Amino acid sequence: MLKELYIENLAVIEKADIGFTGKFNVFSGETGAGKSILIGAINAVLGGRAHKDLIRTGESRASVTALFDSVPEGVAAKLAENGYPADGELLIKRDISADGKGQVRINGMPATAALLKDITSGLIDIHGQQDSRILTDTANQRALIDGYAGLSGKLAEYAEKFRGFSALSRRIKQLEADNERKDERIEKLTADIDAVEKLGLKKGDEAVISEKLNRARNLEDIAAALTGAAGQTGGDDSERGAADLTEAASKLLNGISKYVPECVSLSERLSALTVELRDISADISALLPDDDESGSLQVLEEKMSGILWLKRKYSLETDEILDLCEEWKKELDELSECDNTLAALNEERHRAAEELKAAAEEISEKRKTAAAKLTDEITEQLRFLDMPDVRLRFDITPGKITVNGMDNVELMISVNKGEDLKPIAKAASGGELSRIMLAIKSVSADNDDTPTMIFDEIDTG
Template sequence: MLRELSIENLAVIEKASIAFDDKLNVFTGETGAGKSILIGGINAILGGRVSKDIVRAGTEKAVVTGLFDDLPESVRTKLSDNGFAVDDELLLQRDIHADGKSTARINGRATTVAILRDIASELIDIHGQHDNRLLMDGDNQREILDSYGKNSGLLSEYATAFKEFSALSRKIKEVSRKKTESLEKAELLRERLEELDRYNFSADEEETVKQKIEELRNAEYISENLYNAQTAISGDDDTDGAYSMLEHCKYSVSSLSNTIPELDKLAERISDMLVELEDIREEIVQRIPDEDEDTAGMLGVLEERLSVILRLQRKYGTDLAQILENSEKWRNELYEIDNGDDIIEELTEKKKEAGEKVKRLATVLTNRRKKAADDLAKRISAELTFLDMPDIRLVFDISQDKVTLSGMDKVEMLISVNKGEDLKPMSKIASGGELSRIMLAVKNVLAETDKLHTMIFDEIDTGISGRAAAKVGLKLHEAAENRQILCVTHLAQIAAMADTQLLIKKTSDEKRTYTGITKLDFEGRKREIARIISGDENDPISLENAEMLLLRKNVI
């Protein structure tokens, strides 16, 4: 859970450090004081999108740091998989620079925002005001059902099968298209391949041929110099070579070994030189061109190959290595044109098998969704009954739809909020206040399933008041017994239910505006809740009502 949040130079927040309770933490304050900035800071350390506009004017960067403990096992596994040390605490940091760049750190070590986002995804679930509208979308309703039914593994298996089926379908269309292409295309490919196959080029042939041509063109010069070098070592009829002279040297030195024993080592060194000199001579002899070799004929053959290589490069606009690589693609393309019927038959059989697998998995997925739907609807309805919606009727309507990456089901949440009314799509009849409570109910039920450690509600109180607000406060307090909850609210009934209440307050001097964050004691909470009730923190009646709300919370 989020144990501590530190912020520097984030919009109107110059510097703040906030310690959180492990139960219900509530943020209150005047509209515009900076509560949304605080949520934005938390979103930043979770890898969310950030803008340079949130950097405090006149500073180089904003820094947000979050300290987490009681880490889920899934997070510990991801840390280990990405090469991070796994400790009891986790420090996430995000630096947002005034030039628009941002950097991320995990336990002080630089990382990518993508890795930060992946690891942080299972630490906190943030619910903002706009998320209520997402509840109306059919895809999101299906995802809620799949989350409750723990269908992620099955969905992954199904998606793999569906992608394989789709890939086979595309391949069949591609081969069919190529099969119907004109014979001219096939003939063109054959001409290209026949030309390349005739010469059997290698990828580095151009350089090899050029080097050999250069040698042949200078064969006489090369032969003369290599012969002279060999003669210098071996000698001829009139002159001793280096080898013979070195042998005499060795003999002379060796003859003195009895008189000067130290010369034995010198004689050994001369012997080593003789061996090396012989090796050099042998290599020179091997490189002397064969006088019987048809130099002119070989030169002609090689020059023809080089001419073909250069022509091909001009023709295809690339080097020989790339041409040869392309030739494999041409070969496969020609094969598909020539053998289209056999390939299509084979692919069709594979597609049939893949389709049967997709249908089987989709049916299993449908059955699991139907099984989870009744139980989830009952649990959400029970939550909503407590949240002052006693006449709620809610069902997940599952009907067969076209087969897609997510299955073959159309999922729609249908509700009736008043007695005697028919079930209708939620998008048609739910009010803002009802949506807020439905989302809270959904989040609460899913949190029990997913075992989320921390949840954030940014103004879950939209559209509610009175008894409904009190019920929402009670539900948040109850939910916080098993997980940490952070909540931004404008309602006294919800603020009074907090275990920790934090006041977000904006002040200003002649030059700048500042936002401070203060943890309130009992008296501070009374004044703040009185302000929420009447707008006057010193109003006696409002203070009395605020105290009553706080004391009532303490006896729950």
């Protein structure tokens, strides 16, 4: 609750130290006396705009300090969350400087105006005459009943059911739209999947096939080179190779080794080289193309042609096409099961609709019960506010089921004896709206955690 307000150099106020009681406080005075400045000062410590034009003429700064006690739990939680001490009291100071560099302090610690506004959002409810116009909005009239009836939990549960039902309906609608073109889509998916799968590709195959194709295209040159190399290293029936020559040289050196001892090691080295050359020749011969490879060129050409066709058609790389093909298969399975899925979803939606309707009807009954009690309490308050002949009634009629329930709500009023009930938007003056709002705020105070309410110009009109 707002306990004390200290103002210095704000507009026409040089200094003011105002204490508030825990119940009802009234400020009255002629136009220009400073009542609106008090409201402006309170708005400043709540994080509202604090323009330098508010500074008293001839001064360089203004300040507003407010002390609150019995801080609501929600505000205390925000204080603690942002690192401010919260011991049941809250001291806020707002300095306004002529150079535009204002300061905000919460319990002696610096803060921003935005943070101040967030933290203090549950401290004070300031209500002006223009705010009474919200009563003419039927959505606000419905919210008034819901708040009085304490339906926030029920409405949250209902809204969750409504969103689930809406999601189901959207999915069914999409599947039904898809179903209309299902056969055409199945045909296309089947053709696309077959086009990919007939090539028998795996990820990475394009590089392997490209390498094999390059070999197959040069197979004659490869065979000629390998045959020549094998013959020159190992020899053949018509010509001696390097292995034959090194073997002969080894024998020659071995024959004179008893005269030239150094030839023994040389002969042994040549003998070892002979063995290595014959092994190399055999390895070269093993690389020669076999008969199957000789006939693979056409197969490889066809497979590479198929790969290039797929890449042109889908403007994707081969591995990306294979990933896409897996997605096509999943979609094809879903389309094949579409009828079964639709039937299951429609059954689920039917159950959800029954639950939603039951929840909406329960809320509607609670609204009607609460509306009757609320109108009685508001009427009693209005009689105290010199509206003895007023009659109120909330007309609650069934309508389209929405996220807010199934009710159309209209607040009806008759101000003078003998007049028919009419919508409040058409039948109440500005002053009457102000008094009705005051009565509503009074009635709903027990359901409102805000500890301080301020009514600005509540007697206007």
